[in-house]
Amino acid sequence: MTRAWVEIDLGALCRNGAAVAARAGVPLLPMVKADGYGLGGLRAALALESLEPWGYGVATTAEGDELRRGGITRPIIVFTPILRTEIDALRRANLTPALGDPAVIESWARTGRPWHLQIDTGMSRAGMAWNAVEANRDLLARAAPEGVFTHFHSAELADDSRDVQERRFDSALAALPSRPSLVHAENGAAVERRAPSRWSLCRPGIFLYGVAGIEGGPLVPEPVVSVRARIVELRTVPAGDTVSYDATWRADGPRRIATVPVGYADGYRRNLSNRGEALLRGGRVPVAGRVTMDMTMFDVTETDAALGDVVTLLGREGGEVITVSALAAAAELSPYEVLTGLKLRLPRRYASEEAPVAAV
Template structure:
């Protein structure tokens, strides 16, 4: 049997193009004349980078970022008029690929700058303004970049999701001092949360990421619109008597005669084990709680109060990243990027 003859997966992500575009448009409006780009690393935060890029480019986004060179080929050919940059720079073994691909490195060390200088090509550069992660030291930046064609000079905020944190202003001031000494085509500091810190942080370019895909807060303080919804197919329905248990460790015990739907979805798909007992499905508006532990490939839901279901039916499993993160004790970033490859990703 050829691969194309296999049936589709038993779980799918229903992806909302309108929500994705509306999230980007909210960021773009908030930053006024600044260019509003999009970070689509980690396969578009788990939702599909190629599809997200196509939709955002059609909406007017022209500047995109991924983390690694390995992410670039899947995005080719790039939509007309857009640029793509690689946030982790370029190493010697990546240089041949970098020279062949239509993307710019965001150089993050003095050694990377020296390597790229030999190409004579433009670049982007990251300055470490206080996060102590990636980037040139502020004191060395001007000397290291002397004579380089820097398309964009970047820095990255460590505490943008806490507007009151004093490091935000220290980083802004540090980066402003470096920018005054380093010529560049544009200057960029703010990620999704940083945009909400105000115009002083917007500069020429912003790089929203998680906020595009349903996580975190938008510039107006409301939660980002969820982009993904899960559907999973019921493999088996069973009646469990009062006192009967479901799943590993008998973690769920029925308090009444219960109807249990077991679906093709588990933590191998990114439906976090921490949602055991607190996650839920929805059937015709009826909330159906998770029954017992989420296992690797399966989850069970108590559908006793739902309208009649049959084996093979699809049920909806909401995936608001912030709500799910609170329930699972994790972050919306983790939950989104963990969404696995066994889903059929369906954009509408």
């Protein structure tokens, strides 16, 4: 009997992708980097094949190589800048780099393989500066990119930053010797806020995995991931006794304490100590004391909990749900950190339902 696990609903993943594609009106370039945001990059990509995306986005050569070995034949873009020493590895795996450094562009051009030009319009993280494209016209004429893109730094916010970045992107596009056939900029949040897309492709990321970019927005993703664990011990703690390290939780009367075999080594963060909650038998139970490396304790006094009962630390149980966003807020973390932390140790269970194909 498995004591703790992560459940991933691949049907929900695909329905989220279909919703983004329908709103954007253009093909998808799903991001499956960081091992599919902690949920399994190859499994996510194989499921998303039903939506017939243009290709996939990863962060490293190793991630792209895993997709190739797993049977993915569509284009795969490596979005993190590469060094010239990595060119042979990308070429062998038939991966497409996102480039911005002129010297690396010159080197890659010798391979004759496609590449995408990354334009920095304000993220200040990677890519050729939007106002440096004119100075590199000769290079970009000799080594014409297949695609060109930028990255919005605050697509979730209702401010003017996106408009500023799009004006800069338009200026960069106008400075190119010729406009590539593929132009992309939007993540899921950008499509939530404004649609249909004016570009060639849409790059959804965390929305696919069940996290909305805009609370109360036009698109509501289905939950994709759940974390569940069985109660492995129960004890009654008398009034005045404490639970876990540093004695931060003290019983105000006789309390029943359940131990589940999930801790911060499994991605259930220590910040959830004395503030997180889980679902059990149709109700909510609070974390009691510090989350430890391998175990977390819950106050189950108000339930009929028994050994072996399943506790849901993240996800849906019956009519109740703990979303990734809610768990992240309780832990004072980004939802991205919560998801990617789930790849640490827990085994994964995949569920799959037939998903609709987006009409684009």
